[in-house]
Amino acid sequence: MRVRSSLIFATTAVVTAALALSGCSSNSATRAAPSSSSASGTPAPAASASGVPTRDPHTDLVIWTDAQRAPVLQRFARSFAAANGISVSVQAVSTDLQSAYVTATNAGKGPDIVVGATDWIGNLVQNGTIAPLPLTQAQKLAFEPTALKAVTYNGQTYGVPYATENLALFTNTAEATAAPSTFEAMVQNGQAAVKAKKASDPLALQVGQQGDPYTIQPLVGSAGGYIFGTKADGTYDPAKLGVDGPGFVAFAKLLSRYGEKSENVFKRSIDANNAVSLFASGKVPYLVSGPWALPQIKQAGIKYAVSPVPGFAGMGPAEPFLGVQAFYVSSKAKNAPIAQEFTLNYLTRKDVEEALYKAEPRPPALTSAYDDVAKTDPDIAAFHTAGEHGVVLPQIPAMSAVWGPLGIAEAAIVGGADPASAMAGAAAQIKKAVG
Amino acid sequence: MHSERIARVSWMRVVFIGAVVALTIFAVPRLVSQHAWIALGVAVAVTATLIYVYLSPKRIAARYLIPGTLLLLAFQVYPVAYTIGTAFTNYGDGHRMSQTQAVSELEADSVVERPGAPRYELSVATKDSVSTGPIVFFLTDPQGRVERGDSHGLTAVPDAQVTKDPDTGKVVRAPGWTILNGIQVNARAAQLSTFAVPVEGGFIKSVGLSEAFIGERTLRYDVATQIMTDTRTGVAYRPKAGTFVAADGSGRVLPIGWKTDVGLRNFAAVVTDPSIRGPFLRVLAWTVAFASLSVLTTFALGLGLALALDHPRLRGQRIYRSLLLLPYALPAFISLLVWQSMYNKDFGLLNRLLQTDIDWLGGIWTARGSILLTNLWLGFPYMFLVCTGLLQSVPSELKEAARVDGASSLRVFRSVTMPLLLVGIAPLLIASFAYNFNSYNTIKLLTDGGPFPPGNSTAGNTDILISYTFRLAFGGQGAQYGLAAAISLFIFMLVGLISFAGFRRTRALEEVYAA
Numbered sequence: 001m002r003v004r005s006s007l008i009f010a011t012t013a014v015v016t017a018a019l020a021l022s023g024c025s026s027n028s029a030t031r032a033a034p035s036s037s038s039a040s041g042t043p044a045p046a047a048s049a050s051g052v053p054t055r056d057p058h059t060d061l062v063i064w065t066d067a068q069r070a071p072v073l074q075r076f077a078r079s080f081a082a083a084n085g086i087s088v089s090v091q092a093v094s095t096d097l098q099s100a101y102v103t104a105t106n107a108g109k110g111p112d113i114v115v116g117a118t119d120w121i122g123n124l125v126q127n128g129t130i131a132p133l134p135l136t137q138a139q140k141l142a143f144e145p146t147a148l149k150a151v152t153y154n155g156q157t158y159g160v161p162y163a164t165e166n167l168a169l170f171t172n173t174a175e176a177t178a179a180p181s182t183f184e185a186m187v188q189n190g191q192a193a194v195k196a197k198k199a200s201d202p203l204a205l206q207v208g209q210q211g212d213p214y215t216i217q218p219l220v221g222s223a224g225g226y227i228f229g230t231k232a233d234g235t236y237d238p239a240k241l242g243v244d245g246p247g248f249v250a251f252a253k254l255l256s257r258y259g260e261k262s263e264n265v266f267k268r269s270i271d272a273n274n275a276v277s278l279f280a281s282g283k284v285p286y287l288v289s290g291p292w293a294l295p296q297i298k299q300a301g302i303k304y305a306v307s308p309v310p311g312f313a314g315m316g317p318a319e320p321f322l323g324v325q326a327f328y329v330s331s332k333a334k335n336a337p338i339a340q341e342f343t344l345n346y347l348t349r350k351d352v353e354e355a356l357y358k359a360e361p362r363p364p365a366l367t368s369a370y371d372d373v374a375k376t377d378p379d380i381a382a383f384h385t386a387g388e389h390g391v392v393l394p395q396i397p398a399m400s401a402v403w404g405p406l407g408i409a410e411a412a413i414v415g416g417a418d419p420a421s422a423m424a425g426a427a428a429q430i431k432k433a434v435g
Numbered sequence: 436m437h438s439e440r441i442a443r444v445s446w447m448r449v450v451f452i453g454a455v456v457a458l459t460i461f462a463v464p465r466l467v468s469q470h471a472w473i474a475l476g477v478a479v480a481v482t483a484t485l486i487y488v489y490l491s492p493k494r495i496a497a498r499y500l501i502p503g504t505l506l507l508l509a510f511q512v513y514p515v516a517y518t519i520g521t522a523f524t525n526y527g528d529g530h531r532m533s534q535t536q537a538v539s540e541l542e543a544d545s546v547v548e549r550p551g552a553p554r555y556e557l558s559v560a561t562k563d564s565v566s567t568g569p570i571v572f573f574l575t576d577p578q579g580r581v582e583r584g585d586s587h588g589l590t591a592v593p594d595a596q597v598t599k600d601p602d603t604g605k606v607v608r609a610p611g612w613t614i615l616n617g618i619q620v621n622a623r624a625a626q627l628s629t630f631a632v633p634v635e636g637g638f639i640k641s642v643g644l645s646e647a648f649i650g651e652r653t654l655r656y657d658v659a660t661q662i663m664t665d666t667r668t669g670v671a672y673r674p675k676a677g678t679f680v681a682a683d684g685s686g687r688v689l690p691i692g693w694k695t696d697v698g699l700r701n702f703a704a705v706v707t708d709p710s711i712r713g714p715f716l717r718v719l720a721w722t723v724a725f726a727s728l729s730v731l732t733t734f735a736l737g738l739g740l741a742l743a744l745d746h747p748r749l750r751g752q753r754i755y756r757s758l759l760l761l762p763y764a765l766p767a768f769i770s771l772l773v774w775q776s777m778y779n780k781d782f783g784l785l786n787r788l789l790q791t792d793i794d795w796l797g798g799i800w801t802a803r804g805s806i807l808l809t810n811l812w813l814g815f816p817y818m819f820l821v822c823t824g825l826l827q828s829v830p831s832e833l834k835e836a837a838r839v840d841g842a843s844s845l846r847v848f849r850s851v852t853m854p855l856l857l858v859g860i861a862p863l864l865i866a867s868f869a870y871n872f873n874s875y876n877t878i879k880l881l882t883d884g885g886p887f888p889p890g891n892s893t894a895g896n897t898d899i900l901i902s903y904t905f906r907l908a909f910g911g912q913g914a915q916y917g918l919a920a921a922i923s924l925f926i927f928m929l930v931g932l933i934s935f936a937g938f939r940r941t942r943a944l945e946e947v948y949a950a
Binding site for chain 1: 528529531532536537540543544546547548554617618620621624627628641642643644645646648650686690691692710776779780781782783794796797882883885886887889891892893906910913914
């Protein structure tokens with residue numbers, strides 16, 4: 001009896017091993033017919049979130065995404081896989097997905113598809129890691145114009161957008177009036193709430209010791225400032241730096257007026273770590289943040305409203321950066337036909353974009369999907385309205401030379417430095433780095 | 436007995452050599468298929484050396500030296516050599532591949548769909564073998580006309596010869612051809628990426644599994660002249676230092692560059708660029724001050740606590756000692772983030788406790804002091820641990836003898852305990868200095884180099900060489916590995932010199948006390 005059971009065990013082990021080996025070999029480059037394992041339609045489990053990412057070699061389509069998005073995409077990948085009789089694996093890369101992707105792709109070990117923000121495009125293209133995605137004219141027109149603009153670089157569309165994100169103003173409606181018409185009115189309301197001991201600070205807009213050009217951008221735009229000017233075709237021109245231009249300097253003076261040395265509305269002590277929690281704990285009546293702050297605020301159970309960030313009195317409307325999350329197909333994709341099919345013909349479907357919204361509440365980039373979602377979710381509609389005057393987050397690689405110097409100039413001005421000379425210094429440094 | 440011992444040793448040796456050979460045999464086909472000839476040569480040479488050394492009866496000394504030597508070569512010499520090699524190139528974002536690769540990427544990226552041209556419903560078909568047969572496209576245009584395309588061009592196909600899907604018009608059967616299904620199409624991805632049907636002024640390419648479009652290449656490369664031409668504007672781009680630069684003097688460049696040798700450019704940048712050279716000495720001075728003050732303060736506090744707890748009649752010694760080790764047991768980056776939030780001017784713990792309004796990380800000297808304070812908290816347990824151990828190794832007879840000779844406790848400490856302690860701890864102090872010299876996390880997580888002088892974001896007032904280098908190499912337009920390698924070579928030489936001088940001093944110390 002015992003001998004027999006061990007015999008059975010040994011046989012099973014050998015057969016399993018043989019199957020496993022044949023399964024491996026069927027994935028080699030010269031595979032002829034669909035093997036039984038790849039036709040099963042079940043995606044392989046996501047790889048562990050830690051360690052050096054390497055491509056899962058056993059599936060017909062490999063997608064890399066950040067750790068938060070992986071479980072969501074896993075579901076869509078599964079239904080696409082089932083419909084097409086292939087296997088898909090969604091791998092979560094938890095740290096620095098962009099550079100991990102560039103390194104792995106150049107080494108021939110990258111995925112077929114990567115998911116990321118559109119300000120990556122310039123860097124991904126200059127490293128030859130993503131391929132243009134020829135959307136049809138009809139597909140292009142189905143997207144929000146800004147979302148389409150965000151995935152267009154050097155005249156080519158490089159990604160399929162699925163969600164947009166931009167900053168808006170959150171108001172704690174128990175402490176102050178929602179949707180103030182101007183920045184000055186908002187500051188007045190906020191200061192009144194502080195005086196009435198309802199709050200400790202009028203506004204939470206993260207600055208930090210190193211500044212935060214992304215969060216301050218809506219107000220920069222209101223004062224007429226811009227980082228890069230545009231070429232004739234509407235794309236950003238790295239040679240036209242506007243950081244020391246008149247609009248930006250006008251903004252810098254306002255930044256100084258509301259800085260620590262006078263009105264004390266902008267503070268370096270409010271940073272990325274504490275801004276949302278200050279609002280969620282009821283210590284500030286106003287917060288400038290994005291849709292990613294929604295879960296924490298909802299959990300805190302306070303009464304809030306979302307409205308556009310107000311512009312300065314007598315100046316233009318606030319112009320937040322419009323970021324777009326998109327899918328890109330690798331230029332070294334081993335399964336390019338399936339990857340193109342998945343991005344161009346599956347992700348562009350209305351039901352898919354709506355389902356992605358349900359998994360992660362951001363305004364869908366597909367106009368028809370957005371219209372449906374906005375009917376039931378006022379927050380999403382409010383974020384979309386807040387982004388109406390927004391500007392596309394620059395995709396050009398030169399942008400990575402901007403964040404550091406511009407942020408430091410911003411923090412210095414908030415701390416009391418001379419606005420014009422701080423901006424001139426930042427501009428000089430950016431110009432040198434961009435070359 | 437004797438022969439048995441030799442036999443046993445040989446058996447182990449045979450297993451070892453066998454494993455090495457097996458590994459090489461496993462690796463060789465892979466290396467050959469990747470055309471990694473240098474790696475192949477190294478693998479074969481190492482295997483041959485190992486076989487010779489461990490099977491030859493004469494090379495007994497080499498048997499003990501070779502493992503260490505190989506590891507030294509692999510983990511010390513090779514990275515240094517690689518860094519030196521990289522320092523002479525422009526390797527970095529936008530310059531990661533070879534010129535040939537860059538050209539083919541640029542050409543591939545330049546394919547645009549012909550404006551207003553129709554999309555085709557595509558069926559990929561082949562003959563004979565699904566996996567290796569010649570590829571043809573059956574293309575159905577929006578009017579339902581079917582054409583067959585191969586690498587020579589298009590041929591009209593009468594409707595009678597094919598069966599079409601009634602909804603999409605896609606060809607589902609064509610006698611004499613096998614229509615590939617999705618998975619079969621995907622399996623031919625490599626051929627499809629180069630396959631195109633030439634048509635007037637462009638070509639037809641597949642996209643996805645069942646669609647094709649008419650594309651045009653807007654960049655054309657001439658191998659002989661190495662000139663890339665934009666076919667729409669006629670502008671020529673010439674290669675210059677790893678980038679295609681427009682010949683019309685507009686300064687425009689093509690987005691993808693390639694890795695190339697740039698000679699001493701990176702070193703010249705370090706030496707001549709005022710934004711690198713200017714703050715270099717200031718950063719170096721603070722780095723040295725930061726590292727030495729960190730060592731001194733942690734050593735002083737660690738030693739003081741060790742001495743205080745060294746008293747033999749102290750009760751609860753173990754509890755105190757365990758409590759003092761706690762900062763050492765916490766992950767350093769968590770401690771650093773907690774300290775960072777404690778220093779917050781308006782919401783931090785420190786200002787609330789002290790009832791002050793100090794901008795700890797915003798002022799130059801408060802920021803430097805804050806860093807040293809945090810580093811002291813992080814570092815003293817290590818010094819305490821080492822000193823506690825070393826104090827116990829100081830022979831009590833020596834101390835007693837000194838006391839009998841009438842020395843005060845202070846004198847005993849200064850003349851007996853301290854010198855003996857220093858012999859043991861001096862190398863550790865140097866190691867601690869070298870560690871703090873490159874303590875990137877501390878600076879990055881506490882101040883990120885800030886506060887910065889007005890109009891200068893390359894070198895902050897608390898930047899140490901490593902954080903400053905990191906910002907120079909990766910804070911500009913993407914990662915510049917070539918420049919980073921050049922700067923780290925300078926730092927390598929600097930740290931090397933300091934360590935060399937330090938170890939010479941310790942040897943001198945040891946000789947003095949040994950005498």
